[in-house]
Each structure stands twice: as structure tokens, then as C-alpha cells.
Amino acid sequence: MVTYFKEILTGFYSLLAGMAVTIKYFVKPIVTVQYPRQKLSMSPAYRGHTEFVLDLETGTHRCIACEMCARICPSQLITVEGVKIDPKKKVPRKYVIEYQYCSLCGLCVESCPTKALKFSEEYRLAGFSREDCVVDLLARLQAQQQRAGLAVTPRPEARREEGEAKPEGEVKG
């Protein structure tokens, strides 16, 4: 008889203990994210792939195509092609990274003399080939400018030297 009542009490205690845990979590803030419909805010320490800093004073990037980042990158995954838009100013015509090789070491960000690079908050990345991992920083900047309602930085054309042949398919002037 004693055992019978003891079992009832133990069962009742277990029920209360379980309900206490349920009630505790019921009133706590929800931490579950409805991925992929809901986007997470990443911590400031998070390192996504690199991207250009959008300078709000000038409305564009700060890259001067010096290629310091490309030279220091231990994985040699950065391709920068600069073009002079006037005798004193050089800007990137192409800036792409092959993100699949990036170790997120941060050397490119640290070494940039104009602080033109930062780590993005991008975490929703997937692809089926290596080409899907190639990130075009100029294209990303243009998309960012469009979202912010700013003038889009055009991709500068390469200046040709006098007498140099025009690329195939270009109408001769």
C-alpha cells in the first residue's frame, strides 16, 4: 500500500517538474528563427566574405586598385584590375574573389591603405560549382547602392593607349 502511494507521489512530482520546465520556456523570448524566411542579425565579430565599404560621404567605395590586398592574400584568391580615370586617380575595373579558397584570415582587410574592405554579414551562401563561389565586389557594391537609393558607381572602362586595337565586336569610331 505504501509503495502504491509512493509511486503516485513520484509520478505527480515528475509531472510538476516537467510542467515547470515547459512553463519556464513558454514565457522566455523565442530564439528559434524561421529560416530561410527570417534573416539573422549577425554579431559584429562575424566574418562573411569580404566586400567594399560603402563610404557614405562619397556614396561609393574607397578602393584605389593598389593591389596590396591581392599581394598579401595567402591564398592568392583576389583579382584586381585597376584603371586610371584621370592622371592621379586609379579605380578598380574588376575586383573578384574566389571565396571557396578564403581562410578569412583578415590580412586583406588589415593591409588596405584606404580601409576599403570589410567582412560582410553574408551567411546564406550555397552553390553547385566553384564559379558560384566567385564574388564580384563591384557588383555587390552596385546592388548595395541601389538598395540605399544612391547613385550606382559605373564599372570604368579600360583606357586604351593611342593606336591600340579596339576589342573585338566594338564599333570602330
Ligand code: SF4
Ligand atoms: S581594396 Fe584596398 S588594398 Fe585592395 S586594391 Fe583596393 S585599395 Fe588596394
Ligand code: SF4
Ligand atoms: S581574408 Fe585572408 S584568405 Fe581571405 S581574401 Fe583576405 S587575405 Fe585572402
